[in-house]
Amino acid sequence: MPRYLIERTFPEGLQIPMTAEGAGACLNVVETNAEDGVTWVHSYVSDDKDKTFCIYDAPSPEAVRRVARRNKLPVDRITEVRVLDPYFYH
Amino acid sequence: MHALLERDDCLDTLAAAFYDVAAGQGQVVLVSGEAGIGKTALVERFTTMQQEAARVLWGACEALFTPRPLGPLYDLAYQTQGALPVLLEAEADRAAIFAAFLGEVQAGPAPVIVVVEDVHWADEATLDLLKFLGRRIHRAAVLLLLTYRDDELGPDHPLRFVLGDLPSRLTRRLRLSPLSEEAVATLSQQAGRPPGDLHAITGGNPFFVTEVLSGEGRSGKGRSGEGRSGEGRSGAQQRIPATVRDAVLARAARLSPAAREVLGVISVVPGRTERRLLEAMRAPSLDAPSLEALDECIYAGMLRLGTGALSFRHELARRAVEAALSPLRRQALHRQVLEALSGREPPEVARLAYHAREAGDGAAVLRYGPAAARQAAALSAHREAAAHYQTVLQFAGTLSLEEQARFLEGRSYECYLTDQIGEALQARQAALELWGRLNRSLEQGDTLRWMSRLHWFSGHKAEADRYAEEAVRVLEALPPGPELAMAYSNRAHLHMLADETAEAVRWGSQAIELADRFGDTETLVHALNNVGSALLLGGDEAGWDHLEKSLRLAREHGLQEHAARAATNLSSCAVRDRNYARAMDYLGAGIAYCIEHDLDSWLLYMTAWRARALFEQGDWARAAEDAGWVLAQYNVPPITRIPAMAVLGHVRVRRGDPAALPLLDEAQALAMQTAELQRIGPVASARAEAAWLAGAPEERLDEVRACFDLARHHKSPWLLGEMAFWRWRAGDLVEPPEGTAEPYALHMRGHWRAAAAAWRQLGCPYEEALALSDGDPEAQMAALEIFESLGAAPAGSALRRTLRAGGVRGLPRGPRPATRANPMGLTDRQMEVLGLLAEGLTNAEIAERLFISPKTAGHHVSAILAKLDARSRVEAATLALERGLLGQGRLPDGDSQDREEAVPK
Numbered sequence: 001m002p003r004y005l006i007e008r009t010f011p012e013g014l015q016i017p018m019t020a021e022g023a024g025a026c027l028n029v030v031e032t033n034a035e036d037g038v039t040w041v042h043s044y045v046s047d048d049k050d051k052t053f054c055i056y057d058a059p060s061p062e063a064v065r066r067v068a069r070r071n072k073l074p075v076d077r078i079t080e081v082r083v084l085d086p087y088f089y090h
Numbered sequence: 091m092h093a094l095l096e097r098d099d100c101l102d103t104l105a106a107a108f109y110d111v112a113a114g115q116g117q118v119v120l121v122s123g124e125a126g127i128g129k130t131a132l133v134e135r136f137t138t139m140q141q142e143a144a145r146v147l148w149g150a151c152e153a154l155f156t157p158r159p160l161g162p163l164y165d166l167a168y169q170t171q172g173a174l175p176v177l178l179e180a181e182a183d184r185a186a187i188f189a190a191f192l193g194e195v196q197a198g199p200a201p202v203i204v205v206v207e208d209v210h211w212a213d214e215a216t217l218d219l220l221k222f223l224g225r226r227i228h229r230a231a232v233l234l235l236l237t238y239r240d241d242e243l244g245p246d247h248p249l250r251f252v253l254g255d256l257p258s259r260l261t262r263r264l265r266l267s268p269l270s271e272e273a274v275a276t277l278s279q280q281a282g283r284p285p286g287d288l289h290a291i292t293g294g295n296p297f298f299v300t301e302v303l304s305g306e307g308r309s310g311k312g313r314s315g316e317g318r319s320g321e322g323r324s325g326a327q328q329r330i331p332a333t334v335r336d337a338v339l340a341r342a343a344r345l346s347p348a349a350r351e352v353l354g355v356i357s358v359v360p361g362r363t364e365r366r367l368l369e370a371m372r373a374p375s376l377d378a379p380s381l382e383a384l385d386e387c388i389y390a391g392m393l394r395l396g397t398g399a400l401s402f403r404h405e406l407a408r409r410a411v412e413a414a415l416s417p418l419r420r421q422a423l424h425r426q427v428l429e430a431l432s433g434r435e436p437p438e439v440a441r442l443a444y445h446a447r448e449a450g451d452g453a454a455v456l457r458y459g460p461a462a463a464r465q466a467a468a469l470s471a472h473r474e475a476a477a478h479y480q481t482v483l484q485f486a487g488t489l490s491l492e493e494q495a496r497f498l499e500g501r502s503y504e505c506y507l508t509d510q511i512g513e514a515l516q517a518r519q520a521a522l523e524l525w526g527r528l529n530r531s532l533e534q535g536d537t538l539r540w541m542s543r544l545h546w547f548s549g550h551k552a553e554a555d556r557y558a559e560e561a562v563r564v565l566e567a568l569p570p571g572p573e574l575a576m577a578y579s580n581r582a583h584l585h586m587l588a589d590e591t592a593e594a595v596r597w598g599s600q601a602i603e604l605a606d607r608f609g610d611t612e613t614l615v616h617a618l619n620n621v622g623s624a625l626l627l628g629g630d631e632a633g634w635d636h637l638e639k640s641l642r643l644a645r646e647h648g649l650q651e652h653a654a655r656a657a658t659n660l661s662s663c664a665v666r667d668r669n670y671a672r673a674m675d676y677l678g679a680g681i682a683y684c685i686e687h688d689l690d691s692w693l694l695y696m697t698a699w700r701a702r703a704l705f706e707q708g709d710w711a712r713a714a715e716d717a718g719w720v721l722a723q724y725n726v727p728p729i730t731r732i733p734a735m736a737v738l739g740h741v742r743v744r745r746g747d748p749a750a751l752p753l754l755d756e757a758q759a760l761a762m763q764t765a766e767l768q769r770i771g772p773v774a775s776a777r778a779e780a781a782w783l784a785g786a787p788e789e790r791l792d793e794v795r796a797c798f799d800l801a802r803h804h805k806s807p808w809l810l811g812e813m814a815f816w817r818w819r820a821g822d823l824v825e826p827p828e829g830t831a832e833p834y835a836l837h838m839r840g841h842w843r844a845a846a847a848a849w850r851q852l853g854c855p856y857e858e859a860l861a862l863s864d865g866d867p868e869a870q871m872a873a874l875e876i877f878e879s880l881g882a883a884p885a886g887s888a889l890r891r892t893l894r895a896g897g898v899r900g901l902p903r904g905p906r907p908a909t910r911a912n913p914m915g916l917t918d919r920q921m922e923v924l925g926l927l928a929e930g931l932t933n934a935e936i937a938e939r940l941f942i943s944p945k946t947a948g949h950h951v952s953a954i955l956a957k958l959d960a961r962s963r964v965e966a967a968t969l970a971l972e973r974g975l976l977g978q979g980r981l982p983d984g985d986s987q988d989r990e991e992a993v994p995k
Contacts (some may be wrong), residue, residue, distance in 0.1 A: 004748070029335035061747035062714045062738075065881075069711070077883060 003041075003083075006054040013049040022080055029071050036063045055081075063078040095273040095296075097132055100264050104136045107262055108233055111201045112143070117229035118256050122240040123266035125406050126334070129237040132266065133205055136235075144233070145200050150207040152361035153405060156478055157213040158440040158464070159471035162206050163191065170194050183468055184215065185687075188222045192230065201231040208405075210238040210249055214508070215471035217252045218688055224256040225685070238264065241332045248473070251724045268294030277303060292333065292698035297404055302826075304391065314877075338410040345390060348383035353392060355412040358423045358448070362399035370430035424449035439465055443478060452485035459485075464502060467980025476504035476513070495524040495533070506544065509691075510726065515544045527595040532573055535565035539577045547585060549728060558584055575604035575613045582620035586627070589767045589804035594624035613755070615644045615652045619659055626663040628805060633663065635945035654684055654692035661696055665703045666768070668808060668831075668852050673703045691730070695721050698733040702772065708855040708880050710741045717741070728760045734771045737761075740776035742854065743783065746883040750780060758793075767800050771809040778816035787919065788946055795822070807831040814838065821920055821950035837861045840957060842869065856880060863889045867898055916957055923950040928967040 016022040033056075035041055041055040047090045058064045061078045094101075100121075107117040112621040121129045135664050138148045147169050149162030158164070160178070167174040174190045195202045210221065223234055232922045243249055269277075271289045278285040281303040292298035295722075338872040342350055355371065356363045384400070387393040402408035412420065428445040431438060432454075439462040446454035463478035479501035480746065486494050498521035505514035518540050525533040542557035565574040582598030598621035605614035617980075622636025641656035643649075657680030662675035677700045684693035701716035720726060735757035742750035754777050774790075774797040781789040798813035810827065811834030817823035818838045826835040833852065837845035842865040849858035855876050862873035863885070870893055877886035916924065919940075926936045938949040960966035 002749070060718065061742060061745070061749060062718055064712070065714075065745075065747075075881075078745075078747050 001023050001057045001059060002080050004056045004058055004079045005079045006056055006060065006064060007079075008052045008054065009076055010050055010052070012076070014045060014052060015049070018064075029073070033067045035070075036046045036067050038063050042074050043056075094128070094131060094135055095276065097128070097135075097211060097266075097271055100132055100266065101136060101139075103262055103264055103932065104132075104235075105139075105363045108140060108144070108201070108203070111231055111233045114231055116232045116234070117237070117258060117577055118224060118227060118234045118261040119234065119265065120253065120256075120261065121237045121264045124241045124295065125239055126267045126404060127268065129266060130207060131296070132264075133207070133235055133237060135536055137203055137205065140203060143200065144203045145198060146203045147195070148205045148207075150361065151209055151213070153208075153210040153211055153409075154360050154444045155316075156440060156441065156444065156466075156481070157211055157216075158438070159213045159215040159466045159469040159474055160187070160219065161213065162216055163219060164204075164785075166191070166204065171522075172197070179646065181465070181468065186217075188219055191219070192223070192226060196230045201233065203233045203235060205235045205237075207237045208239070209236045209252075210240075210242050210247070212249065213466070213471045214248065214405075214473045215469040217248055218470060220843070223689060224252070227260055228257065228706060246724060247680070254723065265711070269296055269299065270294065274299055295341065297336065297406065298334050301334060301341065301407075304341060310338050314403065334406050335410040335413070338354045338407045339414055341392065342411060342414075345386060345392075346383065348380050349386040349390070352380060352383045353387055353411055354415055354419070355395065355423055355426075356387075356400055356402070357408050357415070358420060358445075359427055360405075360408070360444075362396060362401045364399045366398075367427070367430055371426050413956050421449050422430040422649070424452060424986060428454060437461070440474070441477075443481065444706055447481050452488070455481060455485045456489065460497070460500075463504070467504060472504045476501055476508060476510065479504060491524045491528055492530075495521045495528075498524070499537075503541065506547075511544055511547045515548070516540070518544060532571070535561050535568070535577060536573045538564060539573070539580050542580055544675050545577045546587075551584075551588070551765050554584055566928060570607075571605055572605070572608045572610040572613060575601050575610055576616070578604065579613055579617040579620060582617060582624070586620045586624040587766055587768075589627055589806055591624040591628035591804070595621055595628075598624065611643060612649060612652065613787075615640050615647075615649055615656070616641070619652070619656050622661040623663055626667065629807065634660075637663070649691060650687050651692075653688075654680070654689045654696075656684060658692055658696050658699070662699050662768075665699055665706075666808060668706065670703055670853050674700075691727070694726055695730045697752065698730050698737070701734060701737040705737045705741060707853050710745065710881065712739045713737055719720050728764065729769070732757055732761050732764070733772065736772040736776055740772070740779070743780040744880070744882050744885070746783075750776075754780070767797070767804050767806060770797055771801060771806075771812065775809075775812045775816065778813075778820075782816065782819055785890070787816070788822070788942060791817070791820055791822055794820075798827075802827060802829065805829055811835065818953070819952045821923070821946065823949075824953050824956045833857065833861075837864070840864075856882060856885075859885070863892075867893065867896065871898075877969050886926055916954065920950055920954050920957070923947065924954050924966065924970050926962055927951060927954070928970055 007077060016025055030040055037059050039057040041057060043052050043054040045052050056064055061080075064078055096686055104119060107119050110117050121133060123129055130424075137144075137148075140146070147166045151157060151162055168177050168246065172190065172194050174187070174194050177187050177190050195204060204223075205219070206216075209216070212220070220234075220236065223232070227234060229399050238249060244417060269289075271294075274289040274292070274294060275285045277299055278288055283303060288299060288302060292302060316970065342353060345353065355368070360365070384393070388395055388400075391398050391403060392407065393888070402411075415423070424445045428442060428449050428451065431442055431445065431637050437458070439458045442458040443455060443462040446458055446635055459478050459482035463475045463482065466475035466478060479497055482497050483494070483501060486497055489497075498517045502514045502517035502521065505511070505517065518537055519964050522534065522537045522541065525537055538557050538561035541631035542554045542561060545551075545557060546554035546793070558577070561577040562574070562581060565571075565577050568574070578597050578601035582594045582596075582601055585594035585597060598617045601617035602612060604619065605611075605617055619638045622633040622638075622640060625631075625633030625636060627633075637656055637660050641653060641660065644653035644656055657676060661676040661680055664670075664676055667673075677696060680696050681693060681700065684696060685689070697716050701713045701720070704710075704716065705713035717734040717738040720730060726734075735753050739750050739754040739757060742748070742753070754773060757773045758770075758777065761773045764770075774793050777790050778787070778794045783786050787838035794813050798810065798817060801810035801813055807829055808831045810829055811831035814823055814826050814830050815834050818826070823838075826838045830838075833845050833848035836842075836848060837860070842861045846858045846861035846865070846869070849855075849861055859873040859880075859882070860875035862869040862876070865873070870889060874886060874889050876882075877889060922940060923936055926939055931939065933947045933951060936942075936951075937944040941945065955961070955963070955966055958966050958969050
């Protein structure tokens, strides 16, 4: 299954509290993703919390967009990516 | 009843599904796993548990090499009282039979559990029944339980399409896994045996485990008949695991000779062996004393007694016992079954044909095979019909050449209906030779016309044209008749598909005249369709009437395929005409008709066209859904895949999503083989736009130019406009060619406002925004809004950057920029060229600076002069300076680099 980097912009900043509520929000996203065979691997968040870079495994870019719509998450850009490990070259 | 080991979770899932059914919501459960894994045992246990709460109907598919059409439905029907058995006996219309079954299961107050076992063996009509039920299950209090061997399903197995078609919301899947080592140990213990390596040699398969445990010794040497497996047995009978064969035969070896005798008899009958069949066989072993032998088999666990019928407990065991019979004895037994069955009324021709074949009785094959084929075809089990004809043809050497040719034609037609085009061609070719030897010109001509159609289906356009011409030539030498009318219509069809409208109308009109004269409705409907479509493609509105008439006649006469084709062509013509209101009406009605009548190939094709209509109207999410669904189905022919791939690829290009180009490369390769403008054009357009958005519009100019020439040759205004537009964008064209659709022509002439209005009128927002983005800053802001609402990231970023470079402030936040235009409608590339031109560079120098050919540089310069309405290079440079075009800070060097990184690849 292809792996994608998804860039998102949150003009108001992304707020996920470290509480049961925050965990619930993440689990909801994970569950919605699962309906379309999409897996959220993990994300990087910019310091100002305006931008996120999410690593996803998904069957197609359309599946990524479909679940984003249901999760009410913005999508700026989807890029297909592969792992490069710098230490592998040692 | 002993416990089923390690199946509690499965029983829970089944119970949950049944709970939903009892609440009024129909459900499907698919129980899969290898042979002997315990599918039947699980379903039997579950239905026993629910027998108070539900009515259970049970049917099974049989391992006949050519299954009896609707076999399981016969089983199910005899457990009901209503009209269903009567309709089946009367060989009523399939739709009526299906409807009666649905009515039957909806009738009672209690929920119904419908079990259909071993659906990997299902005939085509049964698969259609399952599809029919699946599509209506939400309205019925029915639990549909299907069992199948998933390891016997190849990627193209027809069952896959049916399973994919089931409503995913209402479908649960249970894949049974082998027993664990602990469970096998428990079973061994219960049997009072040490487990040893039992788990390893059986792979945890419960049937094998049970068989081995009930055998006297595990190494029991049966009369296994090594080396007999390869002598023309049907495929199903060849694959018996050695372990189970040994286990079964070891067990059989413990039976008395009389019991072994009766076991052999029953082993040649797949599925159920009715008591009356055994009685009719009057086998010497079946007189009164040997009822004891039957009992012995039942008590030994080899046979199972159902209502009025005996069957092996397991199909694998039956196969093992049958394979161990000597060839002569096997043939003799099949002959006995054949004789016993032949007295019945009405004759069960599929069974008769099977046993005739296995008995090697050619005369009987020829007696029952054709009837079996016709019966299968009448029930729309075309795959089975084709197989029956194949068997008949193996024994047809004694028949007259004419009879052989007719059977070849029958086989070819059934193969054609089931997408086995290679086999269909082969049979038709053989028929052609026979008709030639018989000097039958009429049949030869008709066969040639078929060859043409089949070659078109395989994507061989040249051969299709050649055979089409030959058919007309042969038939025109004879007095005119329906065959000639159809040959004319076939030529019209081929020309229409290739956008050769004048020829299509000419041949089609001749066909209509002849078909009218001979009262041949089917050909009339076909020809009206071809002429109507051709007229519309040539821009003649009279075509709507022809097509509408074709649709009406087809529906009136129940010609479903033709009705679907008329609806399809009405839809596709309306889409190609960018008349979306009309298109969406036809598509809605047409798709509903196809679903209603299970016309799946037309359903797929029309869905691909709906994807295009949605895409062009800016509804990319639904367009991608439709196109993605089409591409996810099995066995979709290129003619349908290409338009779906073009839409999905184009959506990805406009969203800046990955995986666009691999899809479009594949689409292009397939489209080129068809040589049809309507397949090539949309793919070329998507690829051209991808190149333009990547900042290298000159990259695919060869493709665009070739498609441009094709579109101009066929006078296709919209595709010509699309191709002209991309050439113009690349600086490869200055003026729209004659016959360009108006909105494109307006845009290219610099009338961006009128162009945008025209696109808005049509309902194409992306094209509207493209026109606006070549307008003044206010228009560009409007364009930006449209791009952003569509999710057109690459075009939006490009325009945003242009606006910023032009000094516009306060743009809403959004993704980064890329390329785009200016008030004079110049492209980025042209702006670059203009800057160099103002520096006084020649075409050759510009070419060198920009790494393009001098010819392309020349094209850019001509385009610039035209857009600025300048008569010379000096005048252009002066105008550019006067209007501040060069003051926008968009000159080549500083800009091209961040364009590179800004554009998604």
